[in-house]
Amino acid sequence: MTTISTARAALLAGTALAAAISTGFSAPAIAQDAQLETITVTTNRREESIQDVAASVTAASGEAIAPLSEGGADIRALAARVPSLYAESSNGRVAPRFYIRGLGNTDFDLAASQPVSVIMDDIVQENVILKSFPLFDIEQVEIARGPQGTLFGRNTTAGTIKFDSVRPSEETDAYIAATAGTLGTLNAEAALGGTIVDDLLTGRVSIMTQNRGDWIDNAFTGEDDALGGHREWAGRAQFMYTPSEDFDVLFNVHGRSLVGTSAVFRANILTAGSNDLNSNFVRDEVYFDGGYNNPQSYDSWGTSATANVYFDDGITLTSITGYETAEGRSLGDIDGGNMVSGPGFIPFPSQTQDGLDDLDQFTQEFRLASSDDLTTTWQVGAYFFDSEFDITTTDPDGIFPPTTTVRHSNELWALFGQVSHQATERLQLSGGVRYTSDEKGLEVVQAVWPAGGPVEVSDEEFSWDLSAYYDLDDSTALFGRVARGFRGPSIQARDVAFFNPPSVADSETSISYEAGIKSEPFGGRARINATAFYYTVSDLQLSAVGGAGNLVQLVNADEGEGYGFEIDSEFLVSDNLLITAGASWNKTELNDDDLLVGICAQCTVTDPLVNVGGTDRAAVDGNPFPQAPEWIVSFTARYSIPAADGGEWFAYTDWFYQGETNLFLYESQEFNSDGNFEGGLRLGYAGENSGGYPFEAAIFVRNITDEENLVGGIDFNNNTGFVNEPRVWGLSYRMSLN
Numbered sequence: 001m002t003t004i005s006t007a008r009a010a011l012l013a014g015t016a017l018a019a020a021i022s023t024g025f026s027a028p029a030i031a032q033d034a035q036l037e038t039i040t041v042t043t044n045r046r047e048e049s050i051q052d053v054a055a056s057v058t059a060a061s062g063e064a065i066a067p068l069s070e071g072g073a074d075i076r077a078l079a080a081r082v083p084s085l086y087a088e089s090s091n092g093r094v095a096p097r098f099y100i101r102g103l104g105n106t107d108f109d110l111a112a113s114q115p116v117s118v119i120m121d122d123i124v125q126e127n128v129i130l131k132s133f134p135l136f137d138i139e140q141v142e143i144a145r146g147p148q149g150t151l152f153g154r155n156t157t158a159g160t161i162k163f164d165s166v167r168p169s170e171e172t173d174a175y176i177a178a179t180a181g182t183l184g185t186l187n188a189e190a191a192l193g194g195t196i197v198d199d200l201l202t203g204r205v206s207i208m209t210q211n212r213g214d215w216i217d218n219a220f221t222g223e224d225d226a227l228g229g230h231r232e233w234a235g236r237a238q239f240m241y242t243p244s245e246d247f248d249v250l251f252n253v254h255g256r257s258l259v260g261t262s263a264v265f266r267a268n269i270l271t272a273g274s275n276d277l278n279s280n281f282v283r284d285e286v287y288f289d290g291g292y293n294n295p296q297s298y299d300s301w302g303t304s305a306t307a308n309v310y311f312d313d314g315i316t317l318t319s320i321t322g323y324e325t326a327e328g329r330s331l332g333d334i335d336g337g338n339m340v341s342g343p344g345f346i347p348f349p350s351q352t353q354d355g356l357d358d359l360d361q362f363t364q365e366f367r368l369a370s371s372d373d374l375t376t377t378w379q380v381g382a383y384f385f386d387s388e389f390d391i392t393t394t395d396p397d398g399i400f401p402p403t404t405t406v407r408h409s410n411e412l413w414a415l416f417g418q419v420s421h422q423a424t425e426r427l428q429l430s431g432g433v434r435y436t437s438d439e440k441g442l443e444v445v446q447a448v449w450p451a452g453g454p455v456e457v458s459d460e461e462f463s464w465d466l467s468a469y470y471d472l473d474d475s476t477a478l479f480g481r482v483a484r485g486f487r488g489p490s491i492q493a494r495d496v497a498f499f500n501p502p503s504v505a506d507s508e509t510s511i512s513y514e515a516g517i518k519s520e521p522f523g524g525r526a527r528i529n530a531t532a533f534y535y536t537v538s539d540l541q542l543s544a545v546g547g548a549g550n551l552v553q554l555v556n557a558d559e560g561e562g563y564g565f566e567i568d569s570e571f572l573v574s575d576n577l578l579i580t581a582g583a584s585w586n587k588t589e590l591n592d593d594d595l596l597v598g599i600c601a602q603c604t605v606t607d608p609l610v611n612v613g614g615t616d617r618a619a620v621d622g623n624p625f626p627q628a629p630e631w632i633v634s635f636t637a638r639y640s641i642p643a644a645d646g647g648e649w650f651a652y653t654d655w656f657y658q659g660e661t662n663l664f665l666y667e668s669q670e671f672n673s674d675g676n677f678e679g680g681l682r683l684g685y686a687g688e689n690s691g692g693y694p695f696e697a698a699i700f701v702r703n704i705t706d707e708e709n710l711v712g713g714i715d716f717n718n719n720t721g722f723v724n725e726p727r728v729w730g731l732s733y734r735m736s737l738n
Contacts, residue, residue: 035524036572042162043144044418044430045151045379046372051518054430054467054479056145056531058082058568058582062138062166067654067682071702071728072185072212072230075135078161080632080656080676082143083566083584085161088627090712090722091330091354092262093230094298095128100145101533102562102588102628103158103510106664107543109552110356110391111408113490115158115508115541117148121165121252123304123322124154124363126387126410129356130300130324133256134234137191137206139166145566146512146533147485149463150418150432154385157485157510157537167250168202168240170195174737179700181730184213184229192737193238200242207235216264220287220338227286227293230260246310255301262296262330263712263722267337268344270670270710270719273604277708280343283726289338290351292396298328298356314371318381324361330354331396336720345602347717353396357405359389378419385412390445393494405446406493406502412438426471433464438488438507447496457489459507476519485510490541492554505541505554527570534563540590542626544665546715547598558592560625576641582634588625590665595620597665601717604669618666631659640686647687650698655679663713670719676709678702678724684732695735703727 039050039059050059060082068077076096079087086099090108097104098116105114110128117124118131125131135141141163148156166173172194179187186209193204209232216228234256242248269281288294302324309317334350337343367381387410394403418432439458465483472478486509493502516531540560544553566584573579596617599605607618624630633656640650658676684698706727714720 034572034575036520036527036570041140041142042164043142043148044420045367045369046377051477051520051527051529052469054428054469054481056514056516056529056533056566058085058143060141062135062140065135065138065141067652067680067700069135069210070179070187070700070732071181071725071730072187072210073702073725075132078141080629080658081634081654083568083582083632083634084145084564084586085143086627086629086632086658088711090263090332090714091128092294092296093232093258093260094132094296094328094330096132097128097627098131098161099627100143100159101535101564102586102625103537103560104625104627105541105543106545106626107492107552108545109492109494110354111389111406111491111493112543113155113487113541115155115487117152117154117156117160119152119160119162121163121304122306122320123302123324124152124385125324126154126361126385127326127356127359127389129298129326129328129359130302130361133254133300134208134210134232135163136189136208136234137166137236139164145531146481146514146535147463147465147483147510149436149483149485150416150434150465154412155487157487157508165236165238165252166191166193166204166206168193168204168238170202172738173204175734176737177732177734179730179732181700181728183215183726183728184211185728185730186211196239201239202242203237203239205235205237207233209233212260214261215284216261217285218288218291218293219285220289220341221291223291223293227261228264230258232256232258232260247308249305249307252304252306253301254303256299258296258298258328260296262294262332264294265333265336265714265720265722267335267342267346267720268718269721270603270713272602272719273669275670275672275674275710277710277721277723281708281723283708287337287341287343288333289340289349290333290397292331292333292351294332296328296330298326298330300324300326300359314373316369318365318367318369320363320365320367322361322363324359326359327357328355334714334716334720335718336714337718344718347601350716351395351397352401353394355392357390357392359387361385361387376419376421378417380417381415383412383414383416385410391493392446403446404444404496406496407443407445408491408493409441410439412436412488428469429467430469431464431466433462435462436460436486436488440489440491442491442493442502444493444496455491455502455504457491457504459488461486461507461509475521475524476517478515478517480515481513483512485512487541490554492543492552494552500551500553503553503555506539506556508537508539508541508556510535510537525572528567529569530565530567532565536561542665544597546664547600551598555595555597557590557595560588560590562586562588562625576639578638580634580636582632584632586628586630586632588628590620590623590625593621599666600668600671600715600719602719603671606667606669620665620667623665623667624662626662626664629658629661631657633657643685643687645687647685649685650683652682653679664715671713671715671721673710676707676711676724678707678709679704682732689735693735693737695733697733698731699729700732701727701729
């Protein structure tokens with residue numbers, strides 16, 4: 001176990017590194033006339049500069065993240081693009097799993113609880129299907145690391161990812177965008193907003209579609225272009241009603257429809273004793289039996305209303321009401337091949353279809369906040385969450401597992417408050433507290449195995465945070481923060497389909513310490529923010545996924561521990577060159593002498609093995625958290641050359657590197673990755689067309705070096721894995737009509 005002195009050393013080392021970076025560049029290397037734009041965030045539920053927030057936060061505009069999805073990528077494209085942020089999924093474009101500072105949940109069940117909270121337009125998206133809503137017409141995304149439980153009410157022991165759409169305004173604003181690329185890639189977006197009724201009603205409507213043709217052959221059935229594609233549509237309509245200066249309300253209606261291929265599992269692409277992809281891996285070929293080809297289909301829609309009442313003394317009363325619903329199906333060939341031709345040895349076939357039925361999520365928040373311009377500011381509020389849905393698991397051949405339907409319910413309410421005080425001209429102190437009551441229920445609606453009556457779990461806990469922010473001078477500040485996080489108990493019922501009772505994990509709580517520096521040296525022409533952190537999680541909730549018994553069970557580790565640092569930086573090197581760079585180091589460790597988990601059937605486990613009832617189990621004490629990259633490094637650069645007609649030619653590139661990552665709770669020679677990287681490139685022209693409308697045209701390449709990176713595995717009866725997306729190149733065009 002790492003000692004507290006080691007953790008403090010990590011904090012000091014990270015802060016010292018940040019200070020060294022902030023002073024290690026000579027001023028002549030930076031542009032002298034321009035400045036970086038101020039980034040405004042709402043991490044504290046108030047609009048403020050990111051440089052004034054006493055927390056580790058990264059923000060990116062919709063324009064900055066748009067290139068990541070030009071080739072058809074989904075929300076997982078954010079993985080490793082932000083320090084300490086990772087994402088993956090074994091369900092394709094739906095059910096993403098997010099990790100911040102190594103904390104996440106590898107559980108692939110559609111009812112899985114996650115310690116990273118995803119918030120879209122102020123509404124918590126709790127279910128993993130809701131978290132996958134496509135990104136389009138986005139104003140900004142904010143990633144806040146560490147517990148955020150004071151102001152955000154659901155499962156935030158790791159942090160929050162907050163998306164804000166472009167809101168209606170009085171100014172007429174519109175754009176159209178399209179991309180066409182290899183693999184039958186065809187994407188389009190459009191938005192239109194402006195005044196509907198003067199001084200009373202504004203609106204904005206935006207739509208998108210992402211399409212890719214099937215490009216993977218099923219060599220076993222002889223079907224060409226049998227899978228790999230998707231067709232997705234989504235839309236959003238917003239209306240801002242402002243009958244007076246004292247009241248406004250924003251209405252939001254959104255929906256999506258997806259039909260395509262789920263994750264593509266590939267049998268025995270890892271040779272025993274190695275994590276290198278072997279000759280069984282062929283990028284555009286699989287060997288699925290049954291002819292199902294991993295189909296996937298999901299539909300969802302939701303609506304929200306955010307109302308504000310403004311009082312004469314600057315106090316604001318806010319009400320946020322949200323409703324979300326979703327349903328769909330996803331099938332996976334779990335063994336990734338067939339028993340006749342493999343590839344490799346497959347002892348028995350396995351394919352499973354999971355369905356989400358009748359998801360209903362209702363949320364209500366009330367918040368009362370003081371004016372922002374006081375020496376002491378405050379906000380208090382209440383939050384309510386209620387959801388219910390069914391999950392059905394079946395084998396489409398009716399062999400194994402038998403059809404099982406389980407109903408999940410969750411009711412949560414919370415009271416919260418926060419206060420900030422400007423103690424001196426340079427020092428600001430803040431603190432917050434939240435009381436949460438969380439209750440979950442599970443009922444087996446249909447099952448061959450008599451799993452017993454309903455299961456209910458509940459808990460009540462306080463979460464809190466304290467922070468200090470100190471201005472050293474006009475361009476540099478130091479901050480410190482300590483926070484306690486809480487995630488309520490969880491129920492897992494997937495194993496009911498495999499003749500096992502539901503499993504339960506107790507609540508987890510975390511204590512996080514962080515210290516950092518925020519600086520804008522060289523007259524605001526650079527931005528360098530860095531944080532060092534240390535945290536512990538008591539009763540860490542984990543999912544023991546797979547093993548030779550194909551079980552998915554919730555377990556608690558006595559303690560989880562993590563420490564490291566993260567750095568965000570941005571440099572306006574010249575009027576024509578902008579560079580961003582980010583890095584994080586995350587060291588995580590499970591601390592539980594008695595925690596034993598099931599192991600794979602054909603891989604080489606390197607943990608100590610303990611025989612329990614005739615079955616070997618791995619002792620995982622001291623292992624890193626699963627899917628927790630030790631290093632993440634990202635880089636972007638944009639260089640422009642002015643054109644004679646007033647426009648500009650530009651080149652833009654982005655890259656990320658992902659360090660050593662263990663895929664499961666146990667460690668093995670096969671199921672881990674190290675040195676994954678990807679890059680992208682855009683070359684184009686931006687200017688005005690003959691009608692005077694701004695436009696941009698570019699040629700793009702995603703995964704430019706066509707890397708074949710192992711991103712996940714199936715811990716079952718063979719060494720099955722799945723990989724990243726292939727190289728896609730194409731043309732893009734965007735025109736603004738305002």
